[in-house]
Amino acid sequence: AQKITQTQPGMFVQEKEAVTLDCTYDTSDPSYGLFWYKQPSSGEMIFLIYQGSYDQQNATEGRYSLNFQKARKSANLVISASQLGDSAMYFCAMRLNAGNMLTFGGGTRLMVKP
C-alpha cells in the first residue's frame, strides 16, 4: 500500500521569503500522481499543484513549484515570496493511476510571520 510522510508538523517562515514543505512517498507502482492541497483555517481543501510520475519537468503554478525527485521518492512543495495568506495546513497526497484512492500525508502547518 502507498504511504505519504510529511515530517514537519509545523513551520514558520518570514513574509516574502521562500519555504519548502517536505513530502516523501512510498509505492512500488511506476505510474502515479502527486498532489498538494492547502487547507486554510476556514476548512476548505484547495488544490495547488500536480506532478505526474512520468513528467520530465517539475510542475509550477504561480508561486508554487514542486521539487520532484523520483529516485528519492520526494515531492517537496516550494512556495516563493510567502504571503500572510499562505498561513494554512498543507497536505501532500498521492494517487496511483491504476488505483482508486488518494492517500494523504499528515499535513504541515505553515505560519507566515509579518
Place this chain on the structure above:
Amino acid sequence: EAQVTQNPRYLITVTGKKLTVTCSQNMNHEYMSWYRQDPGLGLRQIYYSMNVEVTDKGDVPEGYKVSRKEKRNFPLILESPSPNQTSLYFCASSRLPYQGTGELFFGEGSRLTVL
C-alpha cells in the same frame, strides 16, 4: 459553477441516532469519495465509488454506509453514530485518473459532533 456540495455543514447529534450527510457534484465525475479528517491523522478515506452502483471500502469504513444510485449523489450514512465518529468529513469527486490528473474536488466539509 463547478462544485461539490455537502449538507449539513455542521451537526450535533447523540449516540445511536441515524444520520445522513448528503453530497452532490455537478461536474459529471465518475469518481466520488468520502474522507474524515482528524487532528494529526490527515485525511483518511472512508468509502469511494467509481461509478453508479459501484462502491468500495477505503481505510476506515467501519460504522459507515454509502450508496451511489445516481452519478451526481453519494450520501454518507451513519446508522448508529458513536462519539469516535466525531470528525470533519469531506466529500470529493474527480474524473478517473486515466482521464486526466485525477485531481480531487472537495466539498466544504461537514463538522459532525456525536455526544
